[in-house]
Amino acid sequence: MSNELKAVFEDISCKKKFNEPMRNYASFRIGGNADLLIFPEDTDDLRNILYICRDKKIPLFILGFGTNLLIKDGGIRGVVISLNKGFREIRITDDEMITAGAGAGLQTLVSFALKNGLSGMEFAVGIPGSVGGALIMNAGTRDGEMKDIVKSVKIMTDDGEVKVIKREDIGFSYRHSDFQSGSVVLEADVILRRGNSRDIKKKMKSLIADRKSKQPLSSYSAGSVFKNPSNDFAGRLIESAGLKGFSVGDAVVSEMHTNFIVNRGNATAGDVLKLIEIVKERVFTKIGISLEEEIKIVGEE
Ligand SMILES: Cc1cc2nc3c(=O)[nH]c(=O)nc-3n(C[C@H](O)[C@H](O)[C@H](O)COP(=O)(O)OP(=O)(O)OC[C@H]3O[C@@H](n4cnc5c(N)ncnc54)[C@H](O)[C@@H]3O)c2cc1C
Known part of the structure; x- marks a missing residue:
């Protein structure tokens, strides 16, 4: 093609x-x-x-x-x-509001908020990816999610129309948003609040240290593979099913964080998909819970 x-x-x-x-x-x-x-x-x-x-x-x-x-x-x-080459601008647009382009890094936005003494983005420190991806995924941790700070999002629909959508019309839920399929997220307004830069930095440092102690950050991965079922953790269930360190080819259930699958070097998507099926089947057979993927699986076999 x-x-x-x-x-x-x-x-x-x-x-x-x-x-x-x-x-x-x-x-x-x-x-x-x-x-x-x-x-x-x-x-x-x-x-x-x-x-x-x-x-x-x-x-x-x-x-x-x-x-x-x-x-x-x-x-x-x-x-x-x-959108990595354009759409990266981050600017203050009101006293406590930042407008961030979808192609900007989420960590660039986090640093920008800190530099401007604005609090509210601390939860996002260490979450890799772009602002656009974070909005689509409603990225977050137990300390907060994108939906907590977004005021509105500007999109381009698949027929080229630019629209601004208010937070309440986006249908944010756990690692999910309801943007119309085919729409491109262009930028978002996020509302923060005045804070003390030293306190913001301190909170971020402690969250980063926590992340480093729990996640295999030096390995190739896509973060948590499965959504946490309500009132439980996918990682705990996977470990209970005896799958810590289980592998298919070079795709391995991380020893450090059992909800991460890491690529030891030469894993194929086929290996990861096989491992995902095994994990789902064993967790269901042993514990009776169906895990649902958080990662997006795209492309052709
Ligand atoms: C080490 C590690 C740790 C992680 N920790 C966390 C965490 O703590 N919390 C968390 O929520 N996630 C976490 N993740 C997952 C990931 O970082 C987030 O989901 C992130 O927000 C994805 O952003 P991205 O730009 O990489 O999106 P991509 O992976 O490139 O895309 C994700 C989806 O968004 C769509 N998309 C992206 N940009 C746009 C756009 N502009 N317009 C329309 N659609 C778009 C894509 O089509 C796709 O469907 C982690 C990942 C890793 C590797």
Whole structure:
């Protein structure tokens, strides 16, 4: 498909990569090639890309920083859009409000809030990924989630219309949002409150230390693989089912955090998918609870 796309996207001047290995854009370091990875720099570029995809019926996937993705070994057909080259601006737009572009890093936003003495983003320290990905996933920890600080989100619909959606209309829930499929998140307004920079920093330091002591941060992974069932922890259930350290190929249930699957180096998406099925089946058989994936599984076998 890459050759057909070369002709179709010839007139779009932003950066394009054809037949691009997606493993280079995913924290799991797993994934086949995308037919076209494209980097719009502004809303005009983005709208033109969306129009072409709609008119030519080309499938479309929006990539954040790839920290919550398992991209299958056959890669992604059609167009993958990254907002990483534009859409990165972070600015103060009101006394206690920050407007952040979807292509900015969540940690850049966290640091910006700290630098400006604004409190409320501490929960997000150490969560990798982009602002856009964090909004789609309603990223968070038990200390808070994106839904607690978002005032509104600007999106572009699949037919190029820019809309602002208020928090209450986004349908945020645990690691979930209800943005219309095909919409691209462009930026968000987040409401924080004046705080003391020293206290904010202290809280962040302690959260980072906690994360380092519990998560295999030097390994390739996509974070927690499963959602926590209500009133329990997926990691605890997986450990109870005797699966700590269990592996398929180079995909391993982490010894350090049993809700993480880590790629020891050469794991394929096929290995991870097999391991996910085994974990789900054993937890269900032994404990009677069905685990649901938190990571997004995308692409072709
Ligand atoms: C070591 C580690 C620790 C983690 N810890 C946490 C944690 O504590 N809490 C937590 O919630 N998560 C955690 N995660 C998971 C992950 O970091 C979050 O889900 C993160 O918010 C994903 O952001 P991303 O930019 O990488 O999104 P991606 O993984 O690239 O994409 C995730 C989804 O968002 C969509 N998307 C991304 N950007 C846009 C956009 N602009 N418009 C429309 N759709 C878009 C994608 O299509 C995809 O469906 C962790 C991951 C790792 C590797």
